[in-house]
Amino acid sequence: MSTPRAELPATAGQTSAERPWPVRLLTAKLTEYLSKAPAVWLEGQVVQLTRRPGQATCYLTLRDTDVDLSFSVTVHARTLDALPVPLADGAHVVVHAKPELFPRRGSLSLSASDLRPVGVGELLARLEHLRRVLASEGLFAESRKRPLPFLPRVVGLVCGRASAAERDVVENAQRRWPAVRFDVRNVAVQGPNAVPEVVDAVAALDAAPEVDVIVVTRGGGSLEDLLPFSNESLVRAVAACRTPVVSAIGHEVDTPLLDLVADVRASTPTDAAKRVVPDVVEELARVAQGRDRARAAVLRMLDREEHLLRGIRERSVLADPYRLLSGHADAVADLRRRSRAAVSTRLDRAADDVTHLRGRVAALSPAATLARGYAVVQTREGEVVRDPADVGDGVLLRLRLVGGDLAARAAGPWVPDALPTTTRKARSAKKAAAPAPASRKRAARSAPPAPPSPPDPTEADA
Structure with missing residues (x-):
């Protein structure tokens, strides 16, 4: 049995299990509150644009560019027709909208009175501002960049599922070094899910002890398609990695902020494959050259030592080495004879001295x-x-x-x-x-x- 209106609590804080509000009262109060709320400018990405011929109202979903949050937006067809370029899914826009509640469904949506695409110039200005902020923190400093390993055990690859970028990296790397191994993490490379999926994949590969280098790659696209790779959270996640990171986003003319924070920037996915593994043909040739140089150096050393030995053998003193010793032998014999004579003379003198002293002692005894x-x-x-x-x-x-x-x-x-x-x-x-x-x-x-x-x-x- 419903409670009479006069007995309903005046505020939400006065409600209880015995004195609840009916749904219609809450809906009425929310509608009253939202009617007083001012309109607000919002930025987001358009997904699921619905426009039926003959209908004055169009529906779209406005999704946040960084996190997985979205709002339903209703906009008049005249607003969309006034745009210089037809609106499509994936476009970045700003809308001037006011929240409103649909009582029958109990759902909250936005009613847009104005909608404007975010221009390329504005996007570039925002990216430039973010670039300056991150650069002032030292995230792009050359001193932070680490060298790539000469021959990685496992290459971590972050890319779109069954993408041309994945195929280019894997095939070119295996062509250069057939024994290379990959740990591939397929993620969304555009849209609202791209940033969190790429961040999670990079963190997982960085935590894997067998992964020695990480490659983040995707093919070319528009500025808006590549915006996830200029996201601040992704840039900071890559800066915090302990494993060297190679960025291979788009074509050579594309420069997302990920290229600036990565340890190595590759112009294309194929270029990334060339940078992470050596060319087996070149390495074999280098080994052969080193072996040839070592052999030549050893032969030169042997020739030099043989020449010195030959010169020593040809010396006259070595033709009759005993002649060199004979002179010294005569000198040694003469010294022995002279030393013996000197010792004998001294002993005789000492014996005479002893005899003389004994005679004196005997005479005085x-x-x-x-x-x-x-x-x-x-x-x-x-x-x-x-x-x-x-x-x-x-x-x-x-x-x-x-x-x-x-x-x-x-x-x-x-x-x-x-x-x-x-x-x-x-x-x-x-x-x-x-x-x-x-x-x-x-x-x-x-x-x-x-x-x-x-x-x-x-x-x-x-």
């Missing part, structure tokens, strides 16, 4: 004094006796001779005739008959024996 018949007289305490008065009668004395020690007792001052003659003779005969001790013989033959305690004062006294 106390043992030599003892060998001449002297003796050192000491008491039992080891004191040297220098004066007979220092020793009393009967004191035991130690006589140090060259052959050994002898014990004696003091008997007072020496009196030559104090001993009987027979006693002196007997002792002399006994001494003469006794053999010399071995120690005395060795002492007489050998160099001076080890000196005893120095008896300096006794030599004169003894």
Whole structure:
């Protein structure tokens, strides 16, 4: 059961599940609101133009050039007839329209009071403005451009489905390098879907690790047909790629903004194929030339070394190499002889010096004094006796001779005739008959024996 009009909420915020608005009320309020809205100038691309003979109203769809959004537009036939060029699908236009609601269908459309095609001059002015903005950001700088790989593993190709551009790139690349591989992404190359599809394809190929270079190509067309390849979002997407990008859009005279941001611009799809892969025939010829140059360089080096070796062999010194050594052998023998003589002379001099020094040492040694018949007289305490008065009668004395020690007792001052003659003779005969001790013989033959305690004062006294 419908709610009486007097009880309906006055505003949308007052509605609820218990107190809703009827559809007609919402339609009336929207119609009232839109009737107060001013007309607005809009830009877009014409698609699905419908004009039936005899009808005063024509219908078309105005689509945004960057995103997939559209509005239905109604326009009077007189407005279309006043255009200098017949309107066709794909044309860029600006319309002066006012939104209106069709209550029966509940649909919103635009009612155009004026429609004007966007002129080429205006399009070029807009593209030039966009070019300057992007150039000021450095997107077209030469320092950003990357070199193409010499031999890519996989070539990413963005093109229209079954297009002549795809065929030109693939066939020419395979003719130049038969082993080349492609990852082809077919997209719309004109119309409202072109920009998002090309951007997605470029991003997918850039993310593929096996793709070493990306080619974006399409055949020739009008300025409006090539507008998607001057779109700001596509230009920025290509600038953000890590993979080198080759642009091959239209013919050589066509220069969309994609050509400026790409790493390499190819004038045609065929030119792009020549740039992304080398020519196998040229490379084989280059390898053959390099091999020939290397062989010639090796032969020249061998000839030079052989000439040097031949010159060395022909030298007179190498005809009889022993003659070169014989002079040095004589010099070495002479030096050896002279060195031996010098060493022998020095050794003889050193031996003479040693003998002389040994004689001097022997002459100065106390043992030599003892060998001449002297003796050192000491008491039992080891004191040297220098004066007979220092020793009393009967004191035991130690006589140090060259052959050994002898014990004696003091008997007072020496009196030559104090001993009987027979006693002196007997002792002399006994001494003469006794053999010399071995120690005395060795002492007489050998160099001076080890000196005893120095008896300096006794030599004169003894």
